Amino acid sequence: EIIANVAEADEADVDLAVKAARKAFDTGAWTKMGGRQRGYHMNKLADLLERDAEEFAQLETLDNGKPIFFSRAADIPLSVSHLRYYAGWADKIQGKTIPTGSEHFAYTLHEPIGVCAQITPWNFPLLMATWKIAPALATGNTIVLKVAEQTPLTALKLGELIDEAGIPPGVINILTGYGQTAGHALSHHMDVDKISFTGSTEVGRKILQASAGTNLKSVSLELGGKSAVIVCPDTDVDQAVADTHFALFFNMGQCCVAGSRLFVHEDIYEEFVEKAVAAAKARTVGDPFTQVDQGPQVSQEQFETISGYIQSGIEQGATLATGGRRIGDKGYFIEPTVFTDVRDDMKIYQEEIFGPVMSIIKWRTEEEVIARANQSQYGLGAGIWTKNHNTANRLARALKSGTVWINCYNVFDDALPFGGYKMSGMGRDKGEYALSNYTETKCVITPLENPAWL
Numbered sequence: 001e002i003i004a005n006v007a008e009a010d011e012a013d014v015d016l017a018v019k020a021a022r023k024a025f026d027t028g029a030w031t032k033m034g035g036r037q038r039g040y041h042m043n044k045l046a047d048l049l050e051r052d053a054e055e056f057a058q059l060e061t062l063d064n065g066k067p068i069f070f071s072r073a074a075d076i077p078l079s080v081s082h083l084r085y086y087a088g089w090a091d092k093i094q095g096k097t098i099p100t101g102s103e104h105f106a107y108t109l110h111e112p113i114g115v116c117a118q119i120t121p122w123n124f125p126l127l128m129a130t131w132k133i134a135p136a137l138a139t140g141n142t143i144v145l146k147v148a149e150q151t152p153l154t155a156l157k158l159g160e161l162i163d164e165a166g167i168p169p170g171v172i173n174i175l176t177g178y179g180q181t182a183g184h185a186l187s188h189h190m191d192v193d194k195i196s197f198t199g200s201t202e203v204g205r206k207i208l209q210a211s212a213g214t215n216l217k218s219v220s221l222e223l224g225g226k227s228a229v230i231v232c233p234d235t236d237v238d239q240a241v242a243d244t245h246f247a248l249f250f251n252m253g254q255c256c257v258a259g260s261r262l263f264v265h266e267d268i269y270e271e272f273v274e275k276a277v278a279a280a281k282a283r284t285v286g287d288p289f290t291q292v293d294q295g296p297q298v299s300q301e302q303f304e305t306i307s308g309y310i311q312s313g314i315e316q317g318a319t320l321a322t323g324g325r326r327i328g329d330k331g332y333f334i335e336p337t338v339f340t341d342v343r344d345d346m347k348i349y350q351e352e353i354f355g356p357v358m359s360i361i362k363w364r365t366e367e368e369v370i371a372r373a374n375q376s377q378y379g380l381g382a383g384i385w386t387k388n389h390n391t392a393n394r395l396a397r398a399l400k401s402g403t404v405w406i407n408c409y410n411v412f413d414d415a416l417p418f419g420g421y422k423m424s425g426m427g428r429d430k431g432e433y434a435l436s437n438y439t440e441t442k443c444v445i446t447p448l449e450n451p452a453w454l
Contacts (some may be wrong), residue, residue: 004060006152009177014144014185016171021115021142022191024170031112031140035091040265042087042137045165050080052161053185053320056154060126063151065332066251067288068418076211079130082430085414086134091152093435110439112140114193115219117186119179119207120155121199122148122298123254123354128198133172135434136196137202143172144192146183150299152176179203184263184343187211194218196437198256201206201377201423215334219428220437222256224352225380228373229409230363230395239407240385241275244358247383247409252294253356254302256424257381259409260353263373267288271338273360277321278356280336285327296332297355303332306355313339313348318359344372352378366391370398379421383409402428 009017025031030038049056057071057077060092066075080308095108116133129145146153159174175182183203187195187210194217197207201223211217229247231240236379247259262273288295297303310324323337342349342359349359363369373382382401386392396404402420403410412418412430417427427437 004153006123006156006176009036009146009175009182011181011185012261013177014174014182014189014305017144017175018115018117018186018189018191021144021175024168025112025114025142028142028170029168029170030142033140035093035140037091038137038140038372039087041165041167042083042090042134043404045161045167046080046083046087047082048161048164049076052076052157053080056126056157059153061288061295063153064122064125065237065288065298067292067295069250069291070187075124075127076079079126080128082134082414086138089135089432089435090138093439095441096330098443100445101454103454104445104450105446105448106443109442110139110435111442113438113440114141115144115191116438117144117146117189117192117195117217119146119183119186119195119197119199120148122150123251123256124160125151126154129158131429132196132198135429136438137167137171137433139438141194141438142170144175145172146175146177146186149176149178154312160321180229184210188214190215192217194220194438196220196394196427196434198222198429200224202411204425218437220419220429221424221425222427222429223380223425224378225256225258225420225424226261226350226352226376227259227380227383227401228258228261228263228376228399229383230369230373230385231262231264231266231268231272232384232388232391234387234391235268235385235407236387237268237271237275241363243270243385243407243409245276245279248358249280249294249356250410252297252334253306254298254354255410256352257403257410258354259383260357260359260382261349261376262358262360264360266362266364269360269362273321273338276358276360277338280322280338283336285333287333289431294333294336294356297334298332300332302354303334306334306357309351309353309355310334310337310357313342313357313359314347316343316346316348318342318346318348323356344375350376366394372401374398377423380424381405
């Protein structure tokens with residue numbers, strides 16, 4: 001059913017948005033404004049978002065399909081928090097004075113990079129928008145934000161609040177459109193200084209190619225994942241079952257860090273599988289505006305992709321322990337699915353599914369599980385469950401992953417950097433680390449005349 005019609009930005013619209021951002025950067029007030037004043041406007045935006053939190057939660061669930069509980073408890077308050085976190089950074093971006101060993105004074109400046117194109121995904125629409133815009137605003141940049149075509153509504157509503165918060169015209173320009181048109185035009189635009197993208201590895205490669213083929217714009221990417229989660233034999237099995245269930249099924253499995261390769265030690269494998277299957281069967285699926293654990297997948301395309309992977313798992317010989325079918329004949333609802341006896345050569349083991357499909361794999365030795373966990377093109381997230389801190393430290397250091405959770409999962413904080421190794425991307429979102437995505441470092445050197453000291 002159609003819930004709304006939105007504009008489809010084309011190349012001409014992209015050019016208008018980039019020109020508006022360029023004008024605001026080169027001649028507008030935002031870049032020349034003091035950091036404390038920028039922080040004031042960002043905090044004002046956070047206050048307005050908090051004021052309208054229920055409306056945004058309703059829109060997010062309507063747009064994306066996630067249960068309303070999670071929109072209210074996570075997506076909207078975390079977006080508010082992220083804006084406030086970077087508002088606090090806005091007046092603390094500073095360089096260094098550097099001794100030269102000669103009669104010269106040298107210092108560095110961290111300057112805004114310019115016009116930033118930002119392309120966001122559909123799994124956490126508003127939260128990912130704030131992950132992008134907040135550090136860019138704090139550092140004095142201007143923005144062209146292209147939101148996912150599947151989920152544009154909360155970003156458009158945010159645009160109204162941006163005006164109300166007093167952020168000057170042209171500082172944030174929001175486009176709705178398709179990746180192959182609007183996204184393509186943005187990534188190839190010669191007057192875009194920086195592009196930040198969250199989405200598939202396939203598209204991330206295209207954005208890198210576009211940068212190389214145009215003006216070598218700075219690029220940061222947060223891409224796909226196939227996260228390994230390792231359950232050791234000494235762990236609390238019940239707690240590990242609950243945590244790994246959340247690691248995989250949260251947000252209908254539509255998480256880049258979903259714990260989709262679940263390695264369980266052979267000594268506890270049978271007990272773990274029995275309890276994990278029971279947890280999946282107990283999961284409630286239905287109307288996301290009611291009290292359910294799982295809503296529909298975001299689109300027919302995603303529904304069909306997930307269904308294809310489930311069929312592949314069956315055909316390649318994995319054991320379907322539960323789920324695997326469509327629920328009802330209306331909406332994109334999929335049963336929580338668990339595969340056991342999963343081999344390393346199967347598609348469901350190797351490729352990102354982005355859906356409620358758990359694969360449980362048996363392991364025997366620590367050396368073996370480290371090698372298998374790292375034998376992936378991705379390296380975004382990982383999890384470890386053990387009572388032994390030495391085991392936890394050995395595994396955490398051995399895993400090639402941007403984030404490693406120990407005896408927990410999906411724990412995020414505004415201050416913690418997030419990003420991946422290998423084909424999971426480059427650069428980091430969140431925390432102090434994200435500020436470097438949106439600044440250039442300038443070194444200034446001047447002679448000193450008869451200095452008292454060097």
